[in-house]
Amino acid sequence: MWVVDPDSQKRLYRSLGNSNTAAFAKSGMHLGVGCCYYPLEMKQLFQDTDRREAPSQEGRAVAVAVNANVWSQYDYLWPEPFGVPAVGRRVRVPFGKSDKPTIGFVTGVSKPTGTRKLKAVAEVLGDGPAFDAKLWQLGNWVSKYYLAPLGMSLAAMIPSALDKTHPRTETVVYLVGERHDWPGNLGGRQKRVLDELYEARRQEVEPLALGELLRHSGASRDTVKRLTNRELIRLETRPIKLPEFPAHQQDDPFELNEDQLSVLSEIEQTLGGGFSCTLLHGVTGSGKTEVYIRLIRKVIQAGLQAIVLAPEIALATQTYQRLLGRLPRVAVLHSGLTDSQRAFHYQQIRDGQASVVVGPRSAVFAPARKLALVIVDEEHEPSYKQDTTPRYHGRDVAVKRASIEAIPVLLGSATPSLESLRNAQLGRYRMLRLPKRVRGLPMPSLHIVKLRQELRRGRIELIGKTLTNRIAAALDRGEQVILLMNRRGYASYVFCPKCDWRLSCDECSRLLVFHQATQLAMCHYCQRTAPVPDRCPACDGKLVFFGYGIQRIDSELARKFPSARVARMDSDTMTSPKQFRQVLEAFREGRLEVLLGTQMVAKGLDFPRVSLVGVVSADTSLAIPDFRASERTFQLVVQVAGRAGRADLPGEVIVQTIYPDEPAIRFASGHDYSGFSAHEIPLRQQAGLPPFTRMVRVIVRHRQLDRAEKGASEFSASLRELLPAESVRIVGPQPAAVMKIRGQFRFQTLLISSRTGVVQDLLFGRMADLCRKCAGQVVVDVDPIGLL
Ligand code: ADP
């Protein structure tokens, strides 16, 4: 039996003696069978002493990277009937003590073996390697760059839906005869079934799939059976018809304006010219999507393919709908699809039938073999970062993929990330601009309202007088309102309402954020912590912790506007893409008047009847424990403001804040991206933070506080040994901003280096060893976008 999980590895280590194992690990020696393995640095196999009997050992052995949180790869027997083994084949193997069926990928093939007792590969999936050479290279890069096990990295590239078997046939239902044939004594459900079918006939979409019919009519199988027996309907079994690409409208609804034309022609020139990266900075409503559409059309005309990434499923869906109407053969890939839809789209892309694929970050791995262009819309969005292993950033993988494929990549945003801006300033990316809204529409006017004054009146009202009046006026005019309340839970900050004193960092002059878990206030820049004083040090007044959630706003709205139709949109209320779609649809059709949401409502939405946007508290995102708090606040305010006045109604934005002088808010109110970046970039440089440095965050966690703490300090000590102090600054370990999550205590160490990949180069080959020795569970986050 092979060693499979960290615990049994630890046991094994004890039985082998430590010096021995350390030597194995150091040499990186491969102790598996044979010798013709692919040269992968991470290969370290260890043999357990007590082996179970395995079946006869004919055939070859393969090394498999399993989709599990282990750094080793394992040898398996490749049974003769499976044919010739190849690197990149996707397999199912028995894994672990309980032989759990687990997906894995063949990373190497050995000569035939006769002596070893190995578990055998249980199943070979697909009819060839799961990746072409370029995607294989990309997967290996993800593993190495994000310090994630190879098996998990490769698995993340393929929708798990592909593993399920799909029924090949379905039952469909036809109506027999006409409406006047229906008897009078029909039950309610029977009638509904017939009505559904009648409607389907009228719309020329008869027959209906049985499952769909049952869902829509609420009828049971029994009802259907009764109707069949009465010969009012007829069932038929037929092969499943895969969805077809809908017809699209060819004509463009309008001409591009001059700015769009010049941007388009600049980017067009990069097509076919090898790798290049263009950053398109276009204000909200400047017609970026329109530029994407025309660019993709060029790609399609050349018989090639394009990938379009959007930061979230909801936005991907919106973009998909928009492209569908304008371009042929558009596919979509995301987890909100049914398994068979997903498998269908995946195959369409791989077989070259689809020309464009739209999706959230995972779509960056779409198996487009004739890929000519990758577009990353809203490139600044933190949701491009995956928060489970492999913790990759969709935008950065897109850039890497483009470089491997030698094609151009286009990053678009109204508020480019400082990372991308910096790359443009260094000449790595080319920067193009769309500085104005289309059709000469003005940017919405932005008013800052001091929340402090409204707090003084004793009762704390979060929707202040100005905002309340403006909402009332907009509702009176029959227009729509978007309200943003981006409270991200746990953190709030401390201030004195009487004299405006605030708790801030002496070193960084940044607001300190109070953390429930530690009961301390913390600086997001230097990570220093401080206790919160009992009373205001300046005037001895009572201190206030500011931080309120969206639900409170919801009830305040209900109190103030009892007849308004309001929908709340946050991760508590929106648990599926479908709900999201339904709310947006209701809003678009005017069945809702106010959309109250977290950052979900800030992005990309294009509703012509929205004339008012209210930011209930711009300060909630300033209070996130992260050095990017200011940048996030700026982006959020500018983006949500961009939802107002997108058509013919003039837009107005009310931003409530306690700190109207905060640069992020001041610059956002003037839609002043260059002002903001010119202010923020030197601060980052002085503090030695990204985009001037690269960060790797290591969290060690454990249910027991002492083990987490001990694990973290030992881990950091090993890191200090491995990483040269002159190229990597090591901060920590210290308790993470949210110290306890789901019962686990967390300690973080930050590795900060001035060059890309330094830490990875030094750590990649050591991860197996480091993780094995650690008392807690190790989570590595390369280029973290949040430090919670
Ligand atoms: P962005 O992606 O920059 O926010 P969009 O591409 O969504 O902007 O464009 C905003 C709106 O303006 C959309 O409804 C779009 O159809 C419309 N639009 C885009 N380009 C033009 C144009 N050249 N003339 C008229 N309307 C346009």
Ligand code: ZN
């Ligand atoms: Zn005070």
Ligand code: ZN
């Ligand atoms: Zn500080």
